[in-house]
Amino acid sequence: MENVKVLIVDDEPNIRDLLSTSLRFAGFSVHAVANGADAVHAAEKGEPDIILLDVMLPDMNGFSVTKKLRSMGINAPVLFLTARDETEDKITGLTVGGDDYMTKPFSLDEIVARINAILRRTKAAEVEESVLEVGEIKINQDAHDVFVNGTLVDLSPTEYKLLRFLISNPNRVLTKAQILDHVWEYDFNGEMGIVESYVSYLRKKLDPLTSEPLIQTKRGVGYMYKSTKPTK
Numbered sequence: 001m002e003n004v005k006v007l008i009v010d011d012e013p014n015i016r017d018l019l020s021t022s023l024r025f026a027g028f029s030v031h032a033v034a035n036g037a038d039a040v041h042a043a044e045k046g047e048p049d050i051i052l053l054d055v056m057l058p059d060m061n062g063f064s065v066t067k068k069l070r071s072m073g074i075n076a077p078v079l080f081l082t083a084r085d086e087t088e089d090k091i092t093g094l095t096v097g098g099d100d101y102m103t104k105p106f107s108l109d110e111i112v113a114r115i116n117a118i119l120r121r122t123k124a125a126e127v128e129e130s131v132l133e134v135g136e137i138k139i140n141q142d143a144h145d146v147f148v149n150g151t152l153v154d155l156s157p158t159e160y161k162l163l164r165f166l167i168s169n170p171n172r173v174l175t176k177a178q179i180l181d182h183v184w185e186y187d188f189n190g191e192m193g194i195v196e197s198y199v200s201y202l203r204k205k206l207d208p209l210t211s212e213p214l215i216q217t218k219r220g221v222g223y224m225y226k227s228t229k230p231t232k
Contacts, residue, residue, distance in 0.1 A: 007048035036060035135227035
């Protein structure tokens with residue numbers, strides 16, 4: 001991990017120092033800052049491979065920092081750190097472009113494991129084919145653009161991940177548990193309602209542009225993306 005650059009953003013000196021020391025010992029290259037403004041500057045200049053980002057910062061919250069980074073085209077994965085363990089915060093974090101979420105106090109071993117898991121997923125995504133076209137939907141995976149019958153559709157990061165997972169498995173019923181595991185990638189403590197909500201968001205954006213509803217509900221099981229056209 002000598003070449004992996006980690007940006008730590010936390011206003012608590014003890015946590016910042018503990019994470020820095022532990023991650024350096026694990027072989028990572030580490031830079032640490034104490035507020036959101038410094039985080040944006042450091043990310044812009046240092047091009048980190050992953051960002052450990054505290055949600056509660058003195059100048060702006062971690063969600064605002066992430067939005068700012070994404071608007072600047074900085075796509076380094078973000079692992080949120082927070083003392084709050086509320087589902088609403090988790091949903092917000094992932095919706096604005098975060099990749100994972102850990103509550104304090106946390107195990108240093110688990111931090112390292114989460115970082116490695118995120119980096120593996122990121123590396124795998126980078127080598128995937130750039131265009132995924134299934135039926136009436138085409139996704140440019142490099143630009144994260146989604147086209148429905150040629151019309152560009154604006155999706156949130158989480159809506160994009162959900163749609164991509166569904167169309168990567170056309171005509172296959174996916175359970176809510178499978179969707180949670182692949183889209184949100186951590187335990188939502190059994191709160192399956194988040195899947196229903198995001199499927200509803202997608203349908204409102206996609207259905208007016210398609211010849212028929214493409215995301216079908218299989219009651220008691222899950223959801224399926226219906227494709228009658230050949231996959232490209």
